[in-house]
Amino acid sequence: MRIEDPESTLGLMTTPSAVPAPTTSTWRLLDVPRISSLDAPEAWMYRGVAELHAAAEPADLGNADAAPTPIGLVVAMNNQDYRRRLRQVAVVDTPEGPRVVGSALLNFFVRSNPDLAVGVIVVHPEYRRQGIGTALVEWLRTTAQAEGRTSVLAPVDFGPEVAAGETLAPASGIGTVSADLPGVRLAQKLGLKLQLVERRSRIDLPVAPEAVSRFEAEARAVAGDAYRVHTWTAPTPDEWIEQYAALEQALSDDEPRGGLEVESDVWDADRLRVEEATIAAKGDRYVVTAAEHVATGELAAMTMLMWNDQKPDHSDQESTVVLKAHRGHRLGMLIKAVNLREHARLRPEAQRIYTWNNEENPHMLAINVALGFVPAGGCAEFQGPL
Ligand SMILES: CC(C)(COP(=O)(O)OP(=O)(O)OC[C@H]1O[C@@H](n2cnc3c(N)ncnc32)[C@H](O)[C@@H]1OP(=O)(O)O)[C@@H](O)C(=O)NCCC(=O)NCCS
Structure with missing residues (x-):
């Protein structure tokens, strides 16, 4: 259902009365x-x-x-x-x-x-x-x-250029954003509060295959035989769909959110299939690497890289999660290294990958920094009453 705005049709001027008439263009x-x-x-x-x-x-x-x-x-x-x-x-x-x-x-x-x-x-x-x-x-x-x-969340994306002037930090003190950005000024004028800063990071490709192999080997040495790695492209195999949804749910539940008042969202297999149909209709493609805990057959971790062939230069890191019970076995590094290798095989022409990490998520950031990701801007999350 869409909210109809009876005045919003071509040819009608709909400048709200509270807003001054624009001065330089209509x-x-x-x-x-x-x-x-x-x-x-x-x-x-x-x-x-x-x-x-x-x-x-x-x-x-x-x-x-x-x-x-x-x-x-x-x-x-x-x-x-x-x-x-x-x-x-x-x-x-x-x-x-x-x-x-x-x-x-x-x-x-x-x-x-x-x-x-x-x-x-x-x-x-x-x-x-x-x-x-x-x-x-x-x-x-x-x-x-x-x-x-009753509450609004307003994300303000920013680039890698770091302005010399004043900066703003959330209550946690972790991460900053330039106070001079137009979006930041507008959010402040509206009385919204900075609650969280996310970091965008970039890695230039190709990553040396020897480096990826080394990361993979080091991680495998810690994870041992207890975990088996699986890699797939769309669609998610039926045998994994429920468990994959459980991993998305875990990510939604566990991700640090700083001062944001946002509940975790609800994930299940039906939703994943809807999202997959959306991904396909957009012309997006992806590669997933997941780690199975051999003793229980449970998926313990997953990571996804996504791209669109209309945008040949780059790919985006989507979700990465390791279930709490399986943390500390280098699974995050293992699945990321394997997925990078697969991505290089499927998309050798890509020049860079972007990833987004909450500044209040040191473990995930540490893995990305070790892999060679460098800061490339971020997102300042503002929230406040409507
Ligand atoms: C933020 C943005 C949407 C503002 O659009 P705009 O059409 O210039 O907005 P307005 O002219 O209505 O200005 C709104 C208020 O924003 C603040 N503002 C915007 N740009 C500013 C600037 N360059 N310097 C100082 N204040 C600024 C001011 O408070 C301004 O009110 P004022 O003119 O009464 O002082 C636009 O700069 C933009 O697209 N930025 C990049 C995307 C972004 O950050 N979006 C916000 C994320 S939700």
Whole structure:
């Protein structure tokens, strides 16, 4: 179900009354409908959001590696079973047609976190400081409130450039972000509090095969014969799907969240199959390495690398988790080293891999640093009442 905004149709000016009229360009806000394919009449909105990210991310993050593809946006918007998604765009008219210059995405967890809304806003660098961000915030706020949500989580991504000025740290004191970033300023103006900093790290490829083999051998020496490693690409084999879901659940339950008030989400085999269908529809591919505890047949650990062939330069590290009962046997390093080797075989042209780690997760960070990942920016998680 999508929230209808009767005024949000092409051609209607919808500048909210609380927002001052823009001074340098005329823009309007439009509701983004769900569409079934990029042949739909509204597909320009999705292409526009992808172009917006491709323009904003070099400015904000140092490159456009993380920018979504148009089909990825369409598919994500249609995957509403576990996260409800609503999007609004800011549009200006140009001789070539309407152009998307701002976007707000609202996410609601469906099976957990009934009070929470997750909001992300991006405005084209050439259109900033004209009130577009404020208008999109207003849409986020009123829409989330109408849904009964009382708390908002706002992630602000940042790049590797470290500004010389003032920095901000969460209450834990672990991790910092520049206080001068526009997103940080906006979050503070809204009264949100920095609760957690995540680190984005990058490793340039190829990693020397001897180094990967050494990491693998060292880890195997500790793990011994008690664990057996399995590697697969999509789809997850039926024999592992339940246990794989249990690992995702463990990750959701165990991941340190700093000062964030966010419950763990709910994972099961049905959800994994839905996510797999989404991954395939986006054109994403992945490789998973998992470790089986031989004595019990239980999956004790897993790690996933994902990529999209429309973005040939890079891959992304997705979930990595070792069940609590199996920690301390170097399984994290073992599965990561094996997965890196498999990734190199499946995707030899990739130039780098990104990974995201909570700054309050020293064990995971230590493995990545040992493998050769270097800091490449991060994400400042702000939260507060709506
Ligand atoms: C943050 C962002 C969405 C703001 O968009 P915008 O259209 O420029 O926003 P507005 O013009 O409505 O400004 C809103 C407020 O943000 C703050 N702000 C934004 N950019 C700022 C800057 N460069 N310097 C100081 N304050 C700034 C100000 O408080 C401003 O209010 P003010 O003009 O009354 O002082 C935009 O800079 C952006 O896309 N940044 C990158 C993505 C991001 O960080 N998004 C936030 C994550 S949810």
